[in-house]
Amino acid sequence: MYAVEMHGITKQFKNVLANSNVDLMVRQGEIHSLLGENGAGKSTLMNILYGMYAPTDGSIQVFGKPVEIENPLKAIGLGIAMVHQHFMLIEPLTVAENVVLGYEPKKKGCFDFKKAVAQVEALSKQYGLAVDPRERVENLSVGTKQRVEILKALYRQAEILILDEPTAVLTPQEVTDLFRVLRGLKESGKTIIIITHKLKETLELADTVTILRKGEVVTSLPTASVDEAKLAELMVGRIVAFETEKKEVAGEHKVVMALRGATVVKDRRNVLDNVSLEIRSGEILGIAGVEGNGQTELIDVLCGLEKLHGGAILLDGEQLRSKSVTPRAMLEAGVGHIPEDRGKRGYVGSFTIAENIVLGYHRNKAFSKAGLINLKARDEFANKVSQQYDVRMDSIRDTVGSLSGGNQQKVIIGRVFAQDPKVIIAAQPTRGVDIGAIEYIHAELIKMRDAGKAILLISADLEELTKLSDNIAVLYAGRIVDKRKANEYDERTLGALMTGHAAGGEEASKEREAQ
Numbered sequence: 001m002y003a004v005e006m007h008g009i010t011k012q013f014k015n016v017l018a019n020s021n022v023d024l025m026v027r028q029g030e031i032h033s034l035l036g037e038n039g040a041g042k043s044t045l046m047n048i049l050y051g052m053y054a055p056t057d058g059s060i061q062v063f064g065k066p067v068e069i070e071n072p073l074k075a076i077g078l079g080i081a082m083v084h085q086h087f088m089l090i091e092p093l094t095v096a097e098n099v100v101l102g103y104e105p106k107k108k109g110c111f112d113f114k115k116a117v118a119q120v121e122a123l124s125k126q127y128g129l130a131v132d133p134r135e136r137v138e139n140l141s142v143g144t145k146q147r148v149e150i151l152k153a154l155y156r157q158a159e160i161l162i163l164d165e166p167t168a169v170l171t172p173q174e175v176t177d178l179f180r181v182l183r184g185l186k187e188s189g190k191t192i193i194i195i196t197h198k199l200k201e202t203l204e205l206a207d208t209v210t211i212l213r214k215g216e217v218v219t220s221l222p223t224a225s226v227d228e229a230k231l232a233e234l235m236v237g238r239i240v241a242f243e244t245e246k247k248e249v250a251g252e253h254k255v256v257m258a259l260r261g262a263t264v265v266k267d268r269r270n271v272l273d274n275v276s277l278e279i280r281s282g283e284i285l286g287i288a289g290v291e292g293n294g295q296t297e298l299i300d301v302l303c304g305l306e307k308l309h310g311g312a313i314l315l316d317g318e319q320l321r322s323k324s325v326t327p328r329a330m331l332e333a334g335v336g337h338i339p340e341d342r343g344k345r346g347y348v349g350s351f352t353i354a355e356n357i358v359l360g361y362h363r364n365k366a367f368s369k370a371g372l373i374n375l376k377a378r379d380e381f382a383n384k385v386s387q388q389y390d391v392r393m394d395s396i397r398d399t400v401g402s403l404s405g406g407n408q409q410k411v412i413i414g415r416v417f418a419q420d421p422k423v424i425i426a427a428q429p430t431r432g433v434d435i436g437a438i439e440y441i442h443a444e445l446i447k448m449r450d451a452g453k454a455i456l457l458i459s460a461d462l463e464e465l466t467k468l469s470d471n472i473a474v475l476y477a478g479r480i481v482d483k484r485k486a487n488e489y490d491e492r493t494l495g496a497l498m499t500g501h502a503a504g505g506e507e508a509s510k511e512r513e514a515q
Contacts, residue, residue: 001064003028003160003191004049009058011044016402018044019055020215026160026208028063031182031192033202033223035235036212037434039404042195045212046162049193050082051075062160081153082162087145089137096120096133099151123154128184141499142291143174150181160191167201168431172462172495179205197434199228211235236436244442244467249282249450256281256316256454257302257335257423263310264297264478271297273478274311279423279454284445286469286486287458290498294478295458296340299427302456303337304330315423331360336421338412340428340458342405346412349401353393354382356400357415381418389414390440406437413441417448424448427458442468462491476500 004026011019019041026032034042047053049060051069060067062078069075072082089098096116105115120133129147137145146166153161163182167175182192182205196202202209203223210220211234218234232240257279264272272294279285289295300306301313304327313320315333331337339345347356358367358378367378382396389410393403400408409429416424426445430438445468449455459465465472466486473483474497482497 001028002026002061003063004193005061005064006045006049007059007061009045009048009060010056011041011048011053012056018215019048022058022212022215022217024210024217025220026191026193028191029186029189030207031186031194031205033206033209034193034195034212035197035199035202035209035231037235037404037436038406039214040212040235040434041215042212043164044215046082046164046193046195049075050080050162076156076158079157079159080162081156081158081160083146083149083153083164083166085165085168087149089145089148091136091138093137094133095131095135095137095140095148095151098137098148099123099133099155101152103156119155120151123151127151127154127181127188129181141174143170143177146170146174146178147181150185158190160193161185162193162195164195165197166194167196167198168460170460172491173499175201197438199231199435202231203228213237232435235434240435240439244446246446246468247450249452251282251452253280253282255279255314257456258314259301259311260314261311262298262301262308262313264294264301264306265309266297271478272301275475275478275480276311277473277480277483279456281422281454282449282452283470284449284455284457284468286465286472287456287475288462288465288472288494288498289458289475291460293475293498295427295475297478298475299337299340299425299458302330302423302425303327303335327360328363331419334420334422336416336419336424338416338424338426338429340431342408342412347400347408350399352397353386353391353400353403353411354379354396356411357382357385357396357418359415361415361419385414385418386411388418389444406433409433409437409441413444417444422454424453424455425458426455428460429457430459430461430464438464462494466491466494474498 002025004024006022006024009019009022022045024045036042044053048055051071051074060069067078096113099120100116105112105119117133124131129151131144131147137148166178170178186192194206206223208220209223211218213235255278259275259277262272262275263270275298287295297306301308304325307322313325358381362368362373367374379396386393386396391410391414392407400411430441445455457465457469466489469486471483472486472489473480474494476498477500
């Protein structure tokens, strides 16, 4: 029996055809992976199933019955729930309060917190989702927050669970735990649809995969019948190179940028605690760590967005005065920044591609004179960068907000690399982008490394870190707890260090630094 049948689904957004005559069949009690490049229509299709969008055309059946899903409340009533990539939790509330929100147990007309806790504990035990119902969500790890989202869905008696990029910010151990939970849910009869760009995880977890390209279904087939290379080829429409060729860069690797005892204090807590590191020419230094352990503050300090409370920043051996460390000054000094959240700090969605490609550098003599932008020079530069970095667009006058995530990222990377920076701070450079864009971005980072640039790579993707980095430092609770050559780590060791579970990490790091 099919849990979900979507027939001839078409969705038109003004001039964009997001889904075109899509058929999706999901069997009851299976894990079904939805794969495709950015802009392929995966999220749109699932948002239609969850009632966020109304289809322009087509029909839906749930457990064999024709339905019209006007809104998420109707979807929940049909047993459909969606766990979004960015969790929909209220941080100051407890786990129990978040799980039962909107469906609270009552006692004499008032919220019965004790009963809510008991219900969540029972649900947690039933499905193997270990979590403390009394704990405030703001104190939880990312992996535990995801469990709370799944508990919310199960509390609402969901039979069909949609997960959007569920492993995007998880450690390897948390991914293993999540897969165990999802397999358990499958065994209990639940139907699970996963939107993901991670091919290995699709092959490991899913029973069936449906691949979308440019809003249309390419194929739907059992995962047992394909391998990673074939999946990538079906997604992108060409053979994808998985291995990034990385050779040793000749010459002396000079320290271009360094931190000495860097400390940042927030809410009376050291979010960066006596951090020292060196970013060298012709090398990629990777930073591994679970989000919230100081990565954001590290990035902000190096880019002039955050002031140090202790320690120093050095550029080309010269200590920088605190007053001179501003975002503009760092850009002008040759520090390029690929931000971890492109939507907040990488671009202005309502600005054109041409405007975004010079954003931050618009005061340069090449683009402005007497405070006025030279539109011809800007547009010539924007066209050149867009072509060089393969930005898929109609015109440089399109808004960046109208582009897919991968193309938005190419605009940012093209802007940074085209300025020939001496240091590149690359934070989550491939987050939320598809396999084709990942291949391209990795190749560009290696190209810049080979040209002698000093690169700091911050990524939640451990495979990306170990593949691209020459050396990796592990950041935990604001401190560097370990540092060694990238090929000396495996993912499980990294994951353990990232969560503070590996003994002797800091001492081992000190010994290596002394050698």
